[in-house]
Amino acid sequence: MKNKVIWITGASSGIGEALVYAYNNIGAKLIISSRNRDELFRVKANCKNQINVHVLSLDLEDTANLDHKAKDAQKIYGQIDMLINSGGLSQRSLVLETAIAIEQKIMNINFWGTVALSKAVLPNMIANGGGKIVCISSVTGKFGRPYRAAYAASKHAIHGYFDSLRAEVADKNIDITIICPGFIKTNHSLHALTADGALYDKMDTAQENGLSAEDCAKEILKAVQENKEEVFIGGKEIKGVLFRRFFPKRFSNYIKKLY
Numbered sequence: 001m002k003n004k005v006i007w008i009t010g011a012s013s014g015i016g017e018a019l020v021y022a023y024n025n026i027g028a029k030l031i032i033s034s035r036n037r038d039e040l041f042r043v044k045a046n047c048k049n050q051i052n053v054h055v056l057s058l059d060l061e062d063t064a065n066l067d068h069k070a071k072d073a074q075k076i077y078g079q080i081d082m083l084i085n086s087g088g089l090s091q092r093s094l095v096l097e098t099a100i101a102i103e104q105k106i107m108n109i110n111f112w113g114t115v116a117l118s119k120a121v122l123p124n125m126i127a128n129g130g131g132k133i134v135c136i137s138s139v140t141g142k143f144g145r146p147y148r149a150a151y152a153a154s155k156h157a158i159h160g161y162f163d164s165l166r167a168e169v170a171d172k173n174i175d176i177t178i179i180c181p182g183f184i185k186t187n188h189s190l191h192a193l194t195a196d197g198a199l200y201d202k203m204d205t206a207q208e209n210g211l212s213a214e215d216c217a218k219e220i221l222k223a224v225q226e227n228k229e230e231v232f233i234g235g236k237e238i239k240g241v242l243f244r245r246f247f248p249k250r251f252s253n254y255i256k257k258l259y
Contacts, residue, residue, distance in 0.1 A: 006023050013039065015186060015220070016086035021046065022217040031056050033055075061113060074124050083133050091151040094147060099197070110158070118162075132177070141158060142159075142244070177223055177230070178230045182233065185207060185213060
């Protein structure tokens with residue numbers, strides 16, 4: 001990916017930030033985005049080659065404006081070779097206690113924001129002979145669990161939508177990779193929304209003991225390089241996908257005990 005143009009959302013923290021450093025180290029030209037402009041400049045300042053890092057703040061919830069943001073991004077280097085959809089929002093609340101507006105917010109950011117931005121860059125990629133779209137999903141995108149209903153729904157939707165899109169653009173040299181992290185040591189749970197929209201502001205124990213964002217980024221780079229369609233990254237928790245497939249009843253009983 002040296003000298004390739006990569007646009008990374010959610011770049012001000014967590015996996016997105018780790019991906020910025022990883023791709024900067026191999027000489028990619030980067031556009032980094034999130035809502036927090038100050039944090040984006042902090043990330044840029046930490047890059048070895050700052051000349052090839054351009055800050056473009058955006059709000060994934062503002063889907064009506066994402067087409068304009070895509071046009072702004074394309075003007076920076078003239079094209080987008082890869083879009084990494086890493087921006088997103090988690091949840092820590094029960095269905096019966098969560099306001100529908102909060103569930104819609106999670107869906108708008110995680111799913112519709114990702115869809116709108118991807119659709120906005122696709123014509124440019126196709127016109128330039130191809131490109132890559134990477135979506136950071138979650139193992140929760142393969143099975144639901146308590147306190148994550150809207151989050152799980154948004155990630156399930158990513159899989160259905162982008163699996164379909166992959167088939168539609170296969171003849172246009174567009175590669176789509178869906179990354180499913182397990183427990184990664186980031187601030188993901190701190191920024192999760194509770195039932196009334198307040199921040200959870202707690203570090204989950206499993207996340208605290210999870211794989212580092214840097215190691216996760218290394219696995220993502222490898223998956224993208226190998227044009228993998230779907231990859232699971234993490235510890236023993238990612239085995240839950242196989243557990244559910246082959247022992248669905250036992251898995252269901254296990255998930256119920258998490259409540």
